[in-house]
Amino acid sequence: MAQPIVKLNHVSKSYGDSTVLKDINLELEAGKFYTLLGPSGSGKTTILQTISGFTSVDAGDVYFDGQRINELPPNRRKVNTVFQDYALFPNMNVFDNVAFGLTLQNVKKAEITRRVTSALKSVHLNGYGNREISELSGGQKQRVAIARAIIMEPKMLLLDEPLSALDAKLRRDMQYELRELQQRLGITFLFITHDQEEALAMSDEIFVMNDGVILQSGTPVDIYDEPINHFVANFIGESNILNGVMREDYVVEFVGKRFECEDAGMRPNEPVEVVMRPEDLTITTVENGKLVVTIDTQLFRGDYYEIAATDDDGNEWLIHSTNSVPDNSRVGVTFAPNDIHVMRFNESEEDFDARLETYETDD
Amino acid sequence: MTKRFKFSNLYLLVVFIILYAPILFLIAFSFSEGDSMSHFQGFTLSHYSALLRDSRLIIIVLQTLLIALLSSLFATIIGTLGALGINQTSRTITRNTILSFNNILIVSPDVIIGASFLIFFTALQLPLGFSTVLLSHIAFSIPIVVLMVLPKLRELGTSMVSAAADLGATNWQILSKIVFPFITPGILSGFFMALTYSLDDFAVTFFVTGNGFSTLSVEIYSRARQGISLEINALSGVLFVFSLLLVVGYYFLNQYQQSRKLKRTTREEDIL
Ligand SMILES: Nc1ncnc2c1ncn2[C@@H]1O[C@H](COP(=O)(O)OP(=O)(O)OP(=O)(O)O)[C@@H](O)[C@H]1O
Ligand SMILES: [Mg+2]
Numbered sequence: 001m002a003q004p005i006v007k008l009n010h011v012s013k014s015y016g017d018s019t020v021l022k023d024i025n026l027e028l029e030a031g032k033f034y035t036l037l038g039p040s041g042s043g044k045t046t047i048l049q050t051i052s053g054f055t056s057v058d059a060g061d062v063y064f065d066g067q068r069i070n071e072l073p074p075n076r077r078k079v080n081t082v083f084q085d086y087a088l089f090p091n092m093n094v095f096d097n098v099a100f101g102l103t104l105q106n107v108k109k110a111e112i113t114r115r116v117t118s119a120l121k122s123v124h125l126n127g128y129g130n131r132e133i134s135e136l137s138g139g140q141k142q143r144v145a146i147a148r149a150i151i152m153e154p155k156m157l158l159l160d161e162p163l164s165a166l167d168a169k170l171r172r173d174m175q176y177e178l179r180e181l182q183q184r185l186g187i188t189f190l191f192i193t194h195d196q197e198e199a200l201a202m203s204d205e206i207f208v209m210n211d212g213v214i215l216q217s218g219t220p221v222d223i224y225d226e227p228i229n230h231f232v233a234n235f236i237g238e239s240n241i242l243n244g245v246m247r248e249d250y251v252v253e254f255v256g257k258r259f260e261c262e263d264a265g266m267r268p269n270e271p272v273e274v275v276m277r278p279e280d281l282t283i284t285t286v287e288n289g290k291l292v293v294t295i296d297t298q299l300f301r302g303d304y305y306e307i308a309a310t311d312d313d314g315n316e317w318l319i320h321s322t323n324s325v326p327d328n329s330r331v332g333v334t335f336a337p338n339d340i341h342v343m344r345f346n347e348s349e350e351d352f353d354a355r356l357e358t359y360e361t362d363d
Numbered sequence: 364m365t366k367r368f369k370f371s372n373l374y375l376l377v378v379f380i381i382l383y384a385p386i387l388f389l390i391a392f393s394f395s396e397g398d399s400m401s402h403f404q405g406f407t408l409s410h411y412s413a414l415l416r417d418s419r420l421i422i423i424v425l426q427t428l429l430i431a432l433l434s435s436l437f438a439t440i441i442g443t444l445g446a447l448g449i450n451q452t453s454r455t456i457t458r459n460t461i462l463s464f465n466n467i468l469i470v471s472p473d474v475i476i477g478a479s480f481l482i483f484f485t486a487l488q489l490p491l492g493f494s495t496v497l498l499s500h501i502a503f504s505i506p507i508v509v510l511m512v513l514p515k516l517r518e519l520g521t522s523m524v525s526a527a528a529d530l531g532a533t534n535w536q537i538l539s540k541i542v543f544p545f546i547t548p549g550i551l552s553g554f555f556m557a558l559t560y561s562l563d564d565f566a567v568t569f570f571v572t573g574n575g576f577s578t579l580s581v582e583i584y585s586r587a588r589q590g591i592s593l594e595i596n597a598l599s600g601v602l603f604v605f606s607l608l609l610v611v612g613y614y615f616l617n618q619y620q621q622s623r624k625l626k627r628t629t630r631e632e633d634i635l
Contacts (some may be wrong), residue, residue, distance in 0.1 A: 054525055074525070074528045075529070075533060076531075081525075081526070083525065087522040088526075089527075091541075100527070100530055148528075148530070149530075152530060152531070238375055275571055345396035
């Protein structure tokens with residue numbers, strides 16, 4: 001692997017008694033779109049600030065482009081930030097806001113004009129240079145903030161929940177635009193969100209955080225299909241999580257029945273948790289079902305029905321189906337072995353990856 | 364509805380008459396022949412010409428203005444820096460303590476401040492006069508400036524400062540390009556508050572001024588004790604018209620700026 005552009009090495013940070021970052025290790029490759037995903041207060045902004053320089057770490061090292069930058073002040077770091085509240089300068093118009101970083105470097109007027117124009121163009125704000133900040137909508141302010149950061153041509157852009165203040169429609173548009181911008185510029189983006197759909201849609205790689213710890217990192221598909229524990233499974237998308245027992249390799253028992261699965265490498269009869277995504281469950285006739293459930297309620301979600309059901313043992317199930325099913329009817333539910341994902345209790349990410357290595361090589 | 368409207372107008376009128384009657388009364392007598400305010404005795408401008416010939420009084424007016432300008436200038440500089448410092452303190456206890464000390468100075472009676480300055484200056488064996496008046500005016504104006512600037516700093520918050528640093532600004536550049544432009548309205552109102560406080564001040568100046576130096580309020584007070592001469596009325600008239608012109612000028616300046624801003628935005632909308 002090429003030299004990472006950012007590397008956090010055993011980074012810790014506390015405020016008073018509360019430890020906000022606990023032994024964070026993280027490597028970011030150049031040119032990728034990374035997302036930090038986690039609930040409020042999990043330490044996402046703090047990680048971002050250790051990279052931008054607004055937070056000093058208590059222990060550990062921060063590397064940028066191979067150099068240790070723990071002591072480097074923010075104004076000398078080659079990263080730029082898009083702040084959650086935009087932080088535009090109200091005493092300057094759009095042009096001067098975007099030009100701010102360049103004017104500090106005494107860049108020539110003509111050059112500034114050229115670069116501001118092109119930065120505004122890349123966020124689709126051509127011709128807005130003379131506007132005052134107070135005359136912009138939320139989405140436009142957001143774009144100005146992005147233009148102001150990318151005009152510095154940073155190797156890396158840090159974005160702290162840049163879309164959280166936008167309405168749903170604009171948010172979706174901006175997701176496309178940001179992703180497209182990142183690919184066009186070819187620079188590394190580290191994007192913060194607490195919206196899992198946004199993270200899944202935009203990222204090359206996601207870091208799922210909770211309580212100052214990175215629980216899991218991986219591609220959106222990996223994290224969605226193979227969450228490492230209950231928290232990740234619950235946080236990323238909706239899921240059915242059940243207690244079970246791993247009888248032997250590739251055989252797991254839950255709701256009192258044994259099922260074939262694709263997980264292995266655990267102790268025989270080890271207690272585990274089983275995750276099944278609602279969209280992997282298929283409704284069929286009672287005879288063909290691996291399980292039999294009674295439909296409780298269903299909600300129409302536009303492209304699918306979200307169905308809540310209960311099986312004969314009283315376990316609740318969430319099923320996504322394209323077809324409506326009558327309430328209170330008894331139906332069968334079926335799934336394939338690879339729709340079952342088995343999670344061990346308290347397994348670390350390294351152990352998880354190592355275990356996958358042992359049996360996934362043959363596929 | 365119309366009845367109530369009339370009543371409120373009437374109320375306003377009465378209040379203004381009560382507020383302005385003494386001043387107008389005073390000014391009216393400045394045109395009176397004779398030496399006292401007991402009877403109006405026919406029109407004359409003699410008191411105004413006496414005023415113009417009274418070089419002592421004119422010098423005192425100039426001294427008062429000089430003290431006011433200098434003291435509010437220094438107080439604005441010191442107070443603004445102080446506000447920046449207070450804003451930097453991260454611990455709330457420290458900040459609140461400093462702020463309380465600041466407010467005590469504003470609340471405490473002028474007489475006490477004046478007396479304590481007098482004791483202080485005599486203990487230091489400073490000769491009383493211009494410098495002591497200037498120092499004490501600077502001192503009592505600083506808390507006012509701090510109080511006017513701090514809210515603007517609060518409003519500025521941290522994220523704009525962070526954004527500037529993020530874009531490569533040094534501390535000085537942050538201060539000069541982001542912080543100062545943002546808090547300038549606060550600084551200006553601090554300056555003008557300090558100016559009026561200094562012009563107004565009687566009690567503190569009365570204590571700390573010495574022989575050969577006086578400000579207008581102290582001078583008027585000492586003349587009034589010997590029975591008021593109508594020259595003072597003439598001076599009041601001049602000052603009143605002067606402040607009236609200032610207020611009117613300020614109003615038109617504001618109007619002008621607003622209409623310019625409005626014009627510019629409409630012009631931009633035409634372009635876009
Ligand atoms: N300056 C500070 N002083 C004390 N505690 C702080 C400070 N900054 C952050 N914290 C604490 O650190 C924890 C992590 O904060 P952080 O801002 O990194 O969370 P976050 O994941 O960005 O949350 P959000 O999604 O709400 O922005 C929180 O519990 C917060 O209270
Ligand atoms: Mg945050």
